[in-house]
Amino acid sequence: MTKLPQFHAAKWDEPVVMAMGRPGARGQLFPSPEPEVMDAAGPAPIPAAMVRRDRPDLPEITEFEAQRHYLHLSQMTLGMMGVSLFGTCTMKYNSKTSEFATWRPELAEVHPYQHPDTLQGVLSIIHEFDTILRSLSGMDQFVFQAGGGADAAYTMTAVARAYWADRGLLGQRTEMVTTIQAHPCNPATAAAAGFRVINLPLEENGYPSLDALKAAVSDRTALIMLNNPDDMGIYNPEITEWVKAARAVGALCFYDHANFNGVMGKLSARELGFDACMFMLHKTFGAPKAGGGPAVGAYGCTADLAPYMPAPIVTRTCDVYALDEGRPKSCGKIRELWGNVPQVVKAWAWARAMGAEGIQTASDISVVANNYMDHRLGQIPGLAKSNPGNRQRRMEMTRWSLGPLHEETGIGTVEFANRMADYGIDPWWMSHEPWIVPQPFTPEAGELWSKDDIDRWIDVVAQIAKEARETPDLVRTAPHNQPIAQVKGAVFDDPAQWAMTWRAYLRKRAGAGAGAGAERGAA
Amino acid sequence: MATSHPSQRHPHPRRAHPWMANSAPGVLEGMLAEIGAASVAEVFEQIPESHFRKAPLDLPPQLASEMELKRELVTRLKRNANCEDNLSFLGAGVWQHHVPAIVDEIVGRTEFATNVWGSYQSDHGRNQAWWEFQSQLGALLNLDVVQLPVYSWGCAIGHAIRMAARLTCRAKVLVPALSDPERLSVIRTYCQPAGMAGAIEVVLVAADPTTGRLDLSDLRAKLGPDVAAVYFENPAYLGTIETAAADIRRAADTLREVLK
Ligand SMILES: Cc1ncc(COP(=O)(O)O)c(C=O)c1O
Numbered sequence: 001m002t003k004l005p006q007f008h009a010a011k012w013d014e015p016v017v018m019a020m021g022r023p024g025a026r027g028q029l030f031p032s033p034e035p036e037v038m039d040a041a042g043p044a045p046i047p048a049a050m051v052r053r054d055r056p057d058l059p060e061i062t063e064f065e066a067q068r069h070y071l072h073l074s075q076m077t078l079g080m081m082g083v084s085l086f087g088t089c090t091m092k093y094n095s096k097t098s099e100f101a102t103w104r105p106e107l108a109e110v111h112p113y114q115h116p117d118t119l120q121g122v123l124s125i126i127h128e129f130d131t132i133l134r135s136l137s138g139m140d141q142f143v144f145q146a147g148g149g150a151d152a153a154y155t156m157t158a159v160a161r162a163y164w165a166d167r168g169l170l171g172q173r174t175e176m177v178t179t180i181q182a183h184p185c186n187p188a189t190a191a192a193a194g195f196r197v198i199n200l201p202l203e204e205n206g207y208p209s210l211d212a213l214k215a216a217v218s219d220r221t222a223l224i225m226l227n228n229p230d231d232m233g234i235y236n237p238e239i240t241e242w243v244k245a246a247r248a249v250g251a252l253c254f255y256d257h258a259n260f261n262g263v264m265g266k267l268s269a270r271e272l273g274f275d276a277c278m279f280m281l282h283k284t285f286g287a288p289k290a291g292g293g294p295a296v297g298a299y300g301c302t303a304d305l306a307p308y309m310p311a312p313i314v315t316r317t318c319d320v321y322a323l324d325e326g327r328p329k330s331c332g333k334i335r336e337l338w339g340n341v342p343q344v345v346k347a348w349a350w351a352r353a354m355g356a357e358g359i360q361t362a363s364d365i366s367v368v369a370n371n372y373m374d375h376r377l378g379q380i381p382g383l384a385k386s387n388p389g390n391r392q393r394r395m396e397m398t399r400w401s402l403g404p405l406h407e408e409t410g411i412g413t414v415e416f417a418n419r420m421a422d423y424g425i426d427p428w429w430m431s432h433e434p435w436i437v438p439q440p441f442t443p444e445a446g447e448l449w450s451k452d453d454i455d456r457w458i459d460v461v462a463q464i465a466k467e468a469r470e471t472p473d474l475v476r477t478a479p480h481n482q483p484i485a486q487v488k489g490a491v492f493d494d495p496a497q498w499a500m501t502w503r504a505y506l507r508k509r510a511g512a513g514a515g516a517g518a519e520r521g522a523a
Numbered sequence: 524m525a526t527s528h529p530s531q532r533h534p535h536p537r538r539a540h541p542w543m544a545n546s547a548p549g550v551l552e553g554m555l556a557e558i559g560a561a562s563v564a565e566v567f568e569q570i571p572e573s574h575f576r577k578a579p580l581d582l583p584p585q586l587a588s589e590m591e592l593k594r595e596l597v598t599r600l601k602r603n604a605n606c607e608d609n610l611s612f613l614g615a616g617v618w619q620h621h622v623p624a625i626v627d628e629i630v631g632r633t634e635f636a637t638n639v640w641g642s643y644q645s646d647h648g649r650n651q652a653w654w655e656f657q658s659q660l661g662a663l664l665n666l667d668v669v670q671l672p673v674y675s676w677g678c679a680i681g682h683a684i685r686m687a688a689r690l691t692c693r694a695k696v697l698v699p700a701l702s703d704p705e706r707l708s709v710i711r712t713y714c715q716p717a718g719m720a721g722a723i724e725v726v727l728v729a730a731d732p733t734t735g736r737l738d739l740s741d742l743r744a745k746l747g748p749d750v751a752a753v754y755f756e757n758p759a760y761l762g763t764i765e766t767a768a769a770d771i772r773r774a775a776d777t778l779r780e781v782l783k
Contacts, residue, residue: 047766092542
């Protein structure tokens with residue numbers, strides 16, 4: 001066993017920024033416009049009907065106070081600076097070299113409507129990255145407009161609509177077929193795009209049977225959307241038969257390649273028969289997503305589908321890069337403009353820094369490391385692997401269950417997650433819905449973490465399992481070493497107890513207590 | 524399984540990679556020994572042999588050293604002309620802003636700028652920063668409910684329109700004819716093509732050619748009990764101020780009655 005980490009998070013006992021400062025204090029001053037501008041704009045540039053009468057109730061603090069407050073917040077954020085084996089999200093090193101490069105004026109201060117001749121640098125990066133993804137997937141064209149993995153799935157549904165509309169069959173091809181083990185964004189985006197969703201249940205091997213798929217697809221199927229391997233770490237070995245069955249009825253086949261890390265350089269979506277796929281650049285390709293984005297879902301497809309992609313596409317002719325907006329069959333925009341370009345640049349930098357050799361090594365490491373982790377987790381009493389009937393080695397992550405330990409001690413996956421934070425370890429990912437095993441958790445080692453990091457993580461899990469048996473209240477009441485106490489989920493059912501803004505908080509608190517009238521009047 | 528397995532066609536790395544701790548010599552072999560696997564190929568046993576890719580990877584040369592990577596990044600990016608060296612009045616949804624230096628410091632903090640999502644137990648600071656962001660927008664907008672940003676301006680409109688359609692059980696939205704074409708295209712994507720079960724019809728409201736504002740008579744003519752929402756912007760797409768916002772609101776309000 002490695003030495004268990006001694007950890008305590010920073011805790012700055014200060015109010016939220018909305019309650020800070022003093023009237024009239026300023027963190028930024030703005031120069032007044034030049035006299036010529038003032039003259040041209042006139043005394044009242046905003047017409048009276050639209051002028052705001054009240055002043056926004058914003059914090060009035062100095063520049064230093066703003067800096068200090070937000071640095072305190074960053075210090076109260078673990079942000080994977082311990083060990084995070086957060087499955088389904090593939091934790092990577094996010095290179096500062098590429099981060100800082102994207103802050104340079106040559107990228108941060110360019111405009112997408114500049115003439116492409118003045119943007120050859122960034123266009124060459126986007127184009128080269130497109131060719132890198134083509135090689136990794138076998139597809140013919142990529143586009144980076146989608147703002148995340150789910151948005152790339154949505155891109156697929158929009159492309160499918162345009163494809164079927166072009167054939168006059170949109171009224172007939174109304175269904176999307178997937179499995180309950182696909183990421184929820186697949187059925188959700190298909191439904192948002194207007195398709196009826198058919199969700200296949202899993203069978204004993206951990207995936208639906210080929211017969212179930214064959215029964216579900218027909219001349220009404222517009223497309224199928226699949227990920228493989230799935231979050232259990234199980235690879236559906238019948239995937240090529242699935243694709244054949246779908247293609248036999250004319251349906252399009254989309255590969256959600258979010259779980260690409262373990263198969264990078266090993267599988268080609270195209271060779272498996274898929275028409276299109278997506279990669280998450282903020283996951284597999286080393287771009288940070290900073291919690292909630294900006295992110296990029298790279299969408300790629302065959303030449304047959306390429307005319308239906310959202311525009312613009314970056315093209316290259318005789319070493320000159322250009323933007324192709326004139327695509328008459330295009331499905332239309334998924335988002336405005338080109339996508340989150342700084343993230344594309346970081347992903348390109350990741351792929352260049354890794355190279356073919358590094359990418360292959362990374363997938364080797366991530367699958368070997370996950371199997372090493374499985375091996376060690378299997379020795380902790382009370383933990384159970386999903387699909388015990390499948391005795392083959394798992395891919396880059398494995399769905400585990402705390403079911404037996406929970407039955408024995410009453411301590412489950414949420415309590416574990418709370419307690420992990422006390423050791424400076426990011427709480428684990430549990431599972432997407434539906435929970436297929438009781439008390440699930442899903443670790444993924446990836447290629448970033450050292451064997452020592454992985455050992456430390458497992459030792460913490462073993463320690464919490466021990467605590468669950470010996471000092472369960474310690475676990476039940478965790479976290480203890482974090483800036484906040486345990487979040488009680490039940491309050492989210494009662495709108496009187498939560499607020500999404502300081503305004504709402506003041507109003508609800510005033511409504512609940514004395515002096516309600518006065519405060520409400522002020523708000 | 525032999526080492527000629529398709530998962531093993533690539534050469535072994537000659538040197539450890541700075542971004543992969545377990546690429547140091549011997550580590551992988553150590554883990555394989557502990558799990559009782561004879562080779563890396565063995566851990567890929569779920570994948571049928573015929574599924575492994577046949578086309579070799581064809582990627583540009585590796586830039587494993589930070590020095591090479593930085594040189595390539597900077598060389599390429601310098602081929603862009605930028606709006607710091609050149610005066611630019613390009614806008615249409617992307618405007619040059621002054622960004623306070625401490626913003627760069629804060630958003631660059633590695634605790635924030637990683638690919639972790641951020642559990643509430645461990646990342647309280649991130650969650651508080653988000654909540655404060657919502658609160659400050661709430662103060663600017665005088666709104667009680669503000670969420671974290673969605674993908675883009677057009678996507679936010681798309682979500683709002685689909686919500687309005689669900690709330691009202693109506694399938695038509697009025698949008699200014701003088702709209703950013705990119706945004707309008709995103710709106711159409713969200714509204715689905717005509718003929719689909721969930722399609723929402725996008726009807727364009729004419730602009731007053733002299734002021735750029737919405738043509739109120741055209742608006743009134745198109746407003747009917749089948750309209751789920753009216754969308755307009757301030758400032759409008761061409762930079763004018765829509766002074767009749769209250770009138771537009773009142774016109775739309777008359778339709779709310781129908782809902783009750
Ligand atoms: C398999 C899979 N598909 C799609 C997504 C959605 O990606 P995003 O969160 O970028 O929208 C995820 C997210 O982790 C995923 O694991």
